[in-house]
Amino acid sequence: xxxxxxxxxxxxxxxxxxxxxxxxxxxxxxxxxxxxxxxxxxxxxxxxxxxxxxxxxxxxxxxxxxxxxxxxxxxxxxxxxxxxxxxxxxxxxxxxxxxxxxxxxxxxxxxxxxxxxxxxxxxxxxxxxxxxxxxxx
Numbered sequence: 001x002x003x004x005x006x007x008x009x010x011x012x013x014x015x016x017x018x019x020x021x022x023x024x025x026x027x028x029x030x031x032x033x034x035x036x037x038x039x040x041x042x043x044x045x046x047x048x049x050x051x052x053x054x055x056x057x058x059x060x061x062x063x064x065x066x067x068x069x070x071x072x073x074x075x076x077x078x079x080x081x082x083x084x085x086x087x088x089x090x091x092x093x094x095x096x097x098x099x100x101x102x103x104x105x106x107x108x109x110x111x112x113x114x115x116x117x118x119x120x121x122x123x124x125x126x127x128x129x130x131x132x133x134x135x136x137x
Contacts, residue, residue, distance in 0.1 A: 001055050001063050001126040001133070004032055005072060005085040006047035012077070012085035015040045016067040018128050019107075020052060028114040030094060033107040040070055045108055047098065051084035052112075054092040055126040057135030062087075063126060064133075083116070091125045093118055 005014030015038070023029035030052065034044055044050065055063055065075040072079055072087070079085035086093045096112030103109075124135035 001060075001128050002032070003053045003055065003063065003066050003072070003077070003087060004034075004044055004050055005053060005079070005087065006044060006050040007085060008043055008047075012072040012079045013040075013043060013070045014053075014066055014072050014075075014077075014085065015044060015070065016063045017052075020054075023111060029099065029111055030096065030114060031109055031111045033104060033109045035107050037106065041108075043070065045101065045110065049083045049095065049097055049115075050112065051081065051086055052094045052096060053085075053087040053090040054094075055087070056089055056091045056121055057124040057126050059087075059089060059126055060133035063128075086118075089121060091119065091121050091123060093120070 002020050003014045004017045019033040078088040094114045095116040100111040
């Protein structure tokens, strides 16, 4: 489970996203998708730089809140990062620059180049399966 985050209007904003995958090793590309009808579409679809924060198993509450609220501070997230908001306590954090957007039904598929990453915690990641949260592994 991930939160895709960006800076806008001086605030760290984001959205819980479970559609995330690797595309290429060279160059390092990843993808995620966003529904065109979501109220956060314009914010995230047009973000040049953003982070994909892979959440830890103990961050389910944050993922749930961020599914409904864009302001990461109101979701309980503490963030750092100059280019994009990096969520403290995440398992991995990828700073990305948007490379392409492809239509996919009622969603857009966003392809980003990974320009930096870190892996601050060595704990199981958060997964969402059959309507509930759990831990990988």
